[in-house]
Amino acid sequence: MTKMTRRCMLWLCLDLLLICPGAVVVASSDVRAEDSILVDKVKSTWRSQDGDTIEQIISKVAKVAHFVPRRWGVAQSNDGSEYAFFSWSKHRDDKAAEYAIIWQAAPDGALKVDSPYAKPIELGWKAFALSLISSEIANGEKAVNLHFLHNPINFNFVMTAQGRLGDLLRHGRCTIGDPIQVDYLQKVDEKEATQSGLWRALIVVNCNIPGPRYFTRGGVIIFEKAEGKPGSRSRFLLSASQPIPQALGSIMQIQKNKKH
DSSP: OOHHHHHHHHHHHHHHTOOOGGGSEEEOTTSOGGGOHHHHHHHHHOOOTTSOOHHHHHHHHTTTSSOEEEEEEEEEETTSOEEEEEEEESSTTOSSOOEEEEEEEOTTSOEEEOOGGGGGGGGOHHHHHHHHHHHHHHTTOSSOOHHHHHOGGGGTTSEETTEEHHHHHHHTTEEEOSOOEEEEEEEEETTTTEEEEEEEEEEEEEEOSSSOHHHHSOEEEEEEEETTOTTGGGOOEEEOSEEOOGGGTTSOEEEEOTTO
């Protein structure tokens, strides 16, 4: 079994909080998370892009999404690698259906989120909350927080050369429609046993300004931020084909929604 295969099985097992066959991973509620040096390190030193600790993020996300905090734990793969994880569920009565956010320490000591679905958490609590809420809609969840999902200010984690995206949309009198996606696209190189990827934010905007409907409605903005590239921390690239309405200035390009 390759290292990447073991890692993928670990993600799967911890996302479902299962004990995997073949001693690939040991994950147990009997492990005292407070005794784990790695868990303590995650709590005390890991930070998102906006500077929040994981405990601050957990508290904030729990107020806006179907996100019920459960417990901390540690896990170990059969090659000796140790992981810290935090489990959560969508509802308080979901005793068995739990999810996990996983961290691993790199050789240089840096902590890295190892759960692809949870990677938006590295951009900040709002990016993570938006990713969860958009997934809730896709999965047919009830009582979804649409107000949070469509509030432009929550997209200020996206930086452009002219400022934060949410502020620019509000100044341009633009509202956010559907669909909305905030996620992380993973790329795995099995030969090199490495992984990389990019963060993506996709939103549809409708701008309340004079002009024909095809020009002011249904603009699809796609931002992509590559992982591990110098300078990419605050630079998002935009897939585009036509200029956005002048209310937003010349900060970006948009691909018009073909439905309009």
